Amino acid sequence: MSVRQTPLTCHGHTRPVVHLAFSGITDKGYYVMSACKDGKPMLRYGDTGDWIGTFEGHKGAVWGVALNYDGTRAATGAADFSAKIWDARSGHEEHAFQHNHIVKSVAFNPQGNLLVTGSNEKIIRIFDLQRPDAEPAKMMGHESNLRHCEFYTENIIVSCSDDKTIRLWDVTSAQEIRKLEFPNIVSDIEVSTQNRLLTLTHGNTVAFWNLDNLSLIKEFEVPTQIHSASLKPDKSIFVCGGEDFKLYKYDFDTGIELEAFKGHFGPVHCVRFSPDAELYASGSEDGTLRLWQTTVGKNYGLWKCVQAPSDLDKPGDAEG
Template sequence: MDKKKVAVPLVCHGHSRPVVDLFYSPITPDGFFLISASKDSTPMLRNGETGDWIGTFEGHKGAVWSCCLDRNALRAASGSADFSAKLWDALTGDELHSFEHKHIVRACAFSEDTHLLLTGGVEKILRIFDLNRPDAPPREVDNSPGSVRTVSWIHSDQTILSSCTDIGGVRLWDVRSGKIVQTLETKSPVTSAEFSEDGRYITTADGSTVKFWDANHFGLVKSYNMPCNVESASLEPKIGNKFIAGGEDMWVHIFDFHTGEEIGCNKGHHGPVHCVRFCPGGESYASGSEDGTIRIWQTPSSNNEHDTSLANGPIANVKVAADEVSHKIEGFHLAQEGKTGEKEKAAAAADV
């Protein structure tokens, strides 16, 4: 690792409490977008490449634990400590529907075809909502062995992946039968689970270990011990030769996928790192922290790859100019600064 090079991230302010989840949209005709979940109760939408703030989704009355965008970045979803999951119009910021639950919602995910929304939380129930009939009762799968921490769809929406806050392992559910068909065993609870863009790997973080599983045969491919307890990990989506991890030491570590050797370490956060994610093109990645900030870092080049250094400004060769996403900003409900105190009280009351 070349200690002379110091990574200078784009620092995204706006949240008043810890950032606990990040999600990048796929690349759309308007570029790609980044949504963040925070204990301040207000998910935020940003330009995924520049980090520029686009808008804030207002309506939750408790900490927001999870957030996601559909494949076209036209709708957003969020899960909250206020016992609800909400569906949003990502162009205007309007709340399209609120799905009520009986306890805290910790995780949410759109199906690949964007017609379904999956939620999970403290109730130990996976719920599948039909977004074409949002008022219809959801399908419920209620055999989760613990409080649900993460959920995602894989295998063209035929399989659901979930992990729990209080017990180890990742469970794979057959959507048709609603039964667990496979469990990927881990010693500690899995706090982050990611399905790779090429469909080959499931990346998990549990305790001080990052593991890579074969996403089709479910065998363990690689397991690496981390320098500290990590809460989140993400595999570079295009080449797949490096991965990132962040956790309690407040740093974002970069590792070689094939050897597990640490090839970089980004310092800058002032609190534990709760979430890390690569952007869809792999040229940068974002981290969210207890300090309330999001930082977007340039992926280090290797093997004489062309250098698109951040230096002290935005990523070079930005594909999405401000005017190209202006239609997303126009009409978006902007947060009112005067509401900050009310939001803090509401978030604190429902924070768990």
């Protein structure tokens, strides 16, 4: 019996899905959140894609989303010049942080009491969620729009920008620590605290850097312009996607392509492994979020083995 990849397709968005984020594993499983240009970020159960709720309140495209570890709090950044904090259980807005330009990125620190934002003002801001009305710390130095900001530790932030740089920042002093320059815009970064690694994409390249000394570990060329990549926590494989609509899976040690699946009907903007690494999620220009099995054919979530070429056992879509 042969098996094939059958992604779960999560409908509900009406415009491109540009970012996604997972929670950690809780006693109720884990969650996934999607950012969309329709301005209505959605929360779902991470292992099935089943819709939980939609956060209503932004007046423009939502570019970035984040969940705290236990999935009780969500953050969003949008084209309406605001970042918002939400109660993820009720969907109620807890606080809005006004900016002076489009907010592209939001992320919680490991403890979940700080929020970092990156905007088209070229400014990184850190908000204390225990004192939401206090003036945020600001870090300046990027020469173009921010794309992504992530906490590496409680005291170190990693950022990337349209100025073709990666920068590390000290939270306490609000000063730049290190800067890396690239030949292309860095489109995505993924910070792995467990492996002390930074996964990044630029042009047709997926690269892995040691975050402690900012040394290049390895990099691989991919057959298309890549927008996003994610490393499996055990460092056995990584997945990536970009302009040619495909999701690629590679061996991390050798760089050998293991699989390539085409399920989306538009460029892939974001891809991330789930916290248990049993699946990876992707968001696309086609307006869908899709969930893919890491080990094709494994009995997990809504999946079961599918005999090729029959479609009789195909899992149903997860409607939003």
